[in-house]
Amino acid sequence: MKKIAPNNSKAVQQTAKKTAKHLKLSLTVQYAIDDDHLVRSRLRRWVHKTLNLAAPESVSTAQITLRLVDLAESQQLNSTYRAKDKPTNVLTFAYNDPTTPDNLTADIVICTPVLKKEAIEQGKTYLNHATHLVVHGTLHALGYDHIKTRDAEVMEAIETEILATLSIADPYST
Numbered sequence: 518m519k520k521i522a523p524n525n526s527k528a529v530q531q532t533a534k535k536t537a538k539h540l541k542l543s544l545t546v547q548y549a550i551d552d553d554h555l556v557r558s559r560l561r562r563w564v565h566k567t568l569n570l571a572a573p574e575s576v577s578t579a580q581i582t583l584r585l586v587d588l589a590e591s592q593q594l595n596s597t598y599r600a601k602d603k604p605t606n607v608l609t610f611a612y613n614d615p616t617t618p619d620n621l622t623a624d625i626v627i628c629t630p631v632l633k634k635e636a637i638e639q640g641k642t643y644l645n646h647a648t649h650l651v652v653h654g655t656l657h658a659l660g661y662d663h664i665k666t667r668d669a670e671v672m673e674a675i676e677t678e679i680l681a682t683l684s685i686a687d688p689y690s691t
Contacts, residue, residue: 623658
């Protein structure tokens with residue numbers, strides 16, 4: 518398992534403290550595509566776990582909409598907001614309001630056909646890969662990124678730590 522950089526792992530290292538805090542989560546799940554495996558209670562558990570382990574102490578509430586979409590909607594959103602004319606596995610839209618730093622608001626969009634295809638190609642179970650994408654999208658909502666190599670290393674390490682608490686192996690190991 519990768520080590521998390523000391524200056525960026527405070528949230529994960531304070532697991533017990535954050536879990537005791539019980540960050541308040543308001544989660545809306547929108548099903549633009551049917552998926553009997555990704556039930557609201559399961560998605561809520563993954564988002565809540567990520568927030569409790571990785572959100573800064575200053576965040577006490579989160580309002581997140583998680584939308585499951587098809588290829589066409591994913592491609593349209595990816596084209597409009599990222600100038601990439603193809604569907605993608607997960608998109609996150611964070612709405613940070615400096616007047617309410619204790620509240621996190623975000624939309625996370627997951628394209629289940631891409632998720633299924635990637636799970637097969639990567640030899641992962643559908644639910645394990647879905648968990649990873651939900652964790653990944655939630656970390657983006659918290660401001661984590663993977664554009665620069667160092668930031669990617671930090672984000673991947675945090676993902677790995679969170680997934681381990683859910684008994685899921687490191688998705689980045691080969």
